[in-house]
Amino acid sequence: MRNAYVMTMDPRLGDIPGGSVHIRNGVIAAVGKDLKVGGATVIDGRNTIVMPGLIDTHWHMWTSYLKSMAGDKAEDGYFPLTTRYGQAMQPIDMYRGTRLAAAEAINAGITTVGDNCHNIRSHAYAVEDLRAIWESGLRCRWSYGPYRGMPADKRIDLGDLEGFHRYWSKYSSDGLISLGFMWTPVPTGAAERVKIAREEFETCRRLSIPMCAHWASKENTAPGEITALAEGKFLGKDLLLIHMLAASPAEMKMVAAGGSPISVSPGSELRIGYGSSKAAAFLDAGVNVSVSVDTVPLTGNANLFGVLKLLRNAENAKAYDELKMGARRALEMATINGARALGLENKVGSLTPGKRADVIAVRTDHLTMGVFTDPAHMLVEATEEADVDTVMVDGRLLKHHGSLTSLNVPQVMADAALTLADVGKRIQ
Ligand SMILES: [Zn+2]
Numbered sequence: 136m137r138n139a140y141v142m143t144m145d146p147r148l149g150d151i152p153g154g155s156v157h158i159r160n161g162v163i164a165a166v167g168k169d170l171k172v173g174g175a176t177v178i179d180g181r182n183t184i185v186m187p188g189l190i191d192t193h194w195h196m197w198t199s200y201l202k203s204m205a206g207d208k209a210e211d212g213y214f215p216l217t218t219r220y221g222q223a224m225q226p227i228d229m230y231r232g233t234r235l236a237a238a239e240a241i242n243a244g245i246t247t248v249g250d251n252c253h254n255i256r257s258h259a260y261a262v263e264d265l266r267a268i269w270e271s272g273l274r275c276r277w278s279y280g281p282y283r284g285m286p287a288d289k290r291i292d293l294g295d296l297e298g299f300h301r302y303w304s305k306y307s308s309d310g311l312i313s314l315g316f317m318w319t320p321v322p323t324g325a326a327e328r329v330k331i332a333r334e335e336f337e338t339c340r341r342l343s344i345p346m347c348a349h350w351a352s353k354e355n356t357a358p359g360e361i362t363a364l365a366e367g368k369f370l371g372k373d374l375l376l377i378h379m380l381a382a383s384p385a386e387m388k389m390v391a392a393g394g395s396p397i398s399v400s401p402g403s404e405l406r407i408g409y410g411s412s413k414a415a416a417f418l419d420a421g422v423n424v425s426v427s428v429d430t431v432p433l434t435g436n437a438n439l440f441g442v443l444k445l446l447r448n449a450e451n452a453k454a455y456d457e458l459k460m461g462a463r464r465a466l467e468m469a470t471i472n473g474a475r476a477l478g479l480e481n482k483v484g485s486l487t488p489g490k491r492a493d494v495i496a497v498r499t500d501h502l503t504m505g506v507f508t509d510p511a512h513m514l515v516e517a518t519e520e521a522d523v524d525t526v527m528v529d530g531r532l533l534k535h536h537g538s539l540t541s542l543n544v545p546q547v548m549a550d551a552a553l554t555l556a557d558v559g560k561r562i563q
Contacts, residue, residue, distance in 0.1 A: 136525075139180025139496060140510055141166060143486040144187050144470045150510070156185055158492040161530030166486050178535075182500040183524055184510050186466075187485050188246025188493035189439045190473025192276075192398040193347060193377050193427035196236035196250045197221075197229050197264060200551040201432040205407075213407055213433055221254045221283025223561040228554040229254065230263040235551040237271035238542045239437040240428075241533045244523040246493040248273055249375075249398070249427060249477060251317045251347060253280035258295050262306075269308040272533050272541045274493060276477045277306075278347055280317030290331055291319070293338050300342050311529060313477075318348040318374070336369060345373040345478060347398070351381035354410025361386035370395045375476055377427070379417070380410045387413075387420035396423040396476035401445045402434035414468070415450040415460055425476035426468045439469055440518040447515060462511040496525035498537075 141154035143166055157165040157172050165172075198217055205213040224232075233250070240248050250268060255261045261279065268275050279296050281289075296316065299306065303314050316339045318332070339346050351360045361382055364370055370393025377398045382390070390397065401412045414424045426446065428437045443465040450460040474484025483493045497514065499507050501522050507513070526534035533541045 136178045136180045136185050136494070136496065139183045139185040140499070140507075141180075141486065142184055142186040142466075142510060142514075144467065145485040145487045148485075148487065154185075155180070156486055156492075156494060158494070158527070158530050161492055163486055163488050163490050163492050163494075165488050178496075178525065180496060183496040183498055184514065185486070185494060185496045186514070187470045187483065188495045188526065188528065189244050189469045190247040190425065190477070190479075190484060191240065191245050191428050191437075191439060192249040192375060192396075192425040192473050192476045193251055193400060193429055194236065194240075194248050194437075195253055195430045196248065196267075197224075197232040197252065197254055198430045198432050199236035199239065200228075200232040200555050203432065203435045205432045213430070216432060217430075218283040219562055220558050223558045224254060224256070224260075224554075225557075226257070226259040226263040228558055229260050230267045231547075231550045231554040233264045233267035234271065234542070234547050236431070236437070237267055237273055238539060238544055238547045239431070239520075240273060241271065241526050241539055241542070242523065243437045243439055243520045244495040244497065244526055245428075245437065245439055246274055246495065246526060246528045247276070247473065247477065247479065247483060249276045249278070249315075249347070251278045251280055253317055253319075254282050255280060255292075255295075256282045258298075261295070261299070265306050265312065268312060269306070270541075272528050272531055273311070274479075274483065274491075274528055275312045276315045276345070276479075277312050278315035278317040281319050288327055288331075291335060293335065296338070296344070297342065300344060314344055316344050316346045318346045340373070343373075345375070347375040347377060350376045350379055351386075352378035352404075352409055354380040354413075356381045358383055358386070361389060365389040365393055372396070372478070375425075378404060378409060380404065380413055382413055382417070384416070384420070387417055387422060390417070391421040396425060396472075398425050398427045398476060399446065400427040400429035400434075400442065401449055402442045403429035405445065405449070406433045411453055412446050412449045414446055415454070418464070423472050423475050424468055425473040436520070438518075438520055440514060443469055443515050462509070462515040465515050466511055492527055492530040494525075494527045495523055498522050498524045
């Protein structure tokens with residue numbers, strides 16, 4: 136890529152106006168102004184900002200065929216809706232829903248997804264979900280989860296999880312996809328639930344499977360969930376905590392000391408009424424904060440730039456301060472912080488030579504982007520999916536000149552519509 140405004144997100148390299156990125160065998164070989172590279176295929180970077188691919192750290196990808204469907208009546212709210220549809224799905228529906236999400240991710244410049252697969256009704260459901268991701272070419276932390284409507288006293292199939300772990304090379308797409316676990320039970324309350332939670336947790340620690348957990352999600356809920364995690368010695372770099380809006384200042388310090396990263400998804404959190412982001416306070420407390428799409432039945436789309444805009448604006452509003460959160464601080468959350476949250480900081484998250492080539496180019500000559508002013512501000516405030524011109528994962532082009540190259544978009548959309556109709560019929 137030549138003659139682009141290169142935003143490396145690496146503090147030692149900074150921004151390089153009129154810069155180039157040299158990619159060789161899936162690796163960033165060099166970044167700089169006048170790179171002399173013979174024989175390379177040249178992608179013209181004029182009128183683009185080239186930056187690291189965006190990193191989403193929490194997304195229930197299978198739900199994407201239910202886009203914008205969370206309704207206005209209690210029975211049609213997000214949880215009853217996804218449970219009703221989730222229970223009536225066949226394995227092929229997981230594939231179609233997740234493939235739609237993968238297409239949206241690539242279109243939006245997301246190169247790594249944190250798929251929280253929470254409708255694993257049997258082994259086949261998991262395999263179909265994974266198939267959609269490996270066909271798409273995305274990088275992914277794929278987290279094995281429960282299924283919609285799973286009773287609270289039921290155990291997740293840890294034998295199936297161990298099976299995936301043992302034979303993971305079959306599913307990893309040459310290392311692009313890594314295995315994680317979506318930890319669900321709260322290790323407080325009824326003794327049986329505490330036992331199940333511990334069993335799941337200890338299995339993952341034994342197998343070195345990183346975990347994620349939706350935690351202290353709603354701002355006005357009873358405090359104490361995070362304290363319970365700290366006291367139970369559950370916190371750690373391998374436990375990514377999602378939402379965390381109920382955190383008190385003291386609990387934020389506990390999370391920082393325990394080393395757990397967090398994932399915030401203001402697009403869904405605001406929409407579902409969980410409250411307002413605490414990202415800035417967590418960052419100030421020294422916690423690694425990343426961002427996520429979560430679920431398009433609530434967010435409507437997968438524009439992670441738009442999520443950053445919501446996040447920053449909400450933080451500034453709460454602080455009554457135009458300057459509370461800078462655009463670059465927001466961009467870090469969707470790049471290097473996301474990489475750290477998924478343990479991928481040595482591979483992706485910045486355009487640092489030696490890292491894998493997960494790179495995107497955003498057009499700055501579209502009407503939506505207007506005149507070229509401050510690139511970080513433009514990315515956070517103005518960028519839409521259609522402005523993402525080029526998307527590369529591991530050196531492979533997945534979107535170029537504004538079109539997806541690894542997926543047939545009309546087919547993906549038609550199949551997702553078919554699933555919506557099929558599952559709908561099974562519910563009636
Ligand atoms: Zn979620």
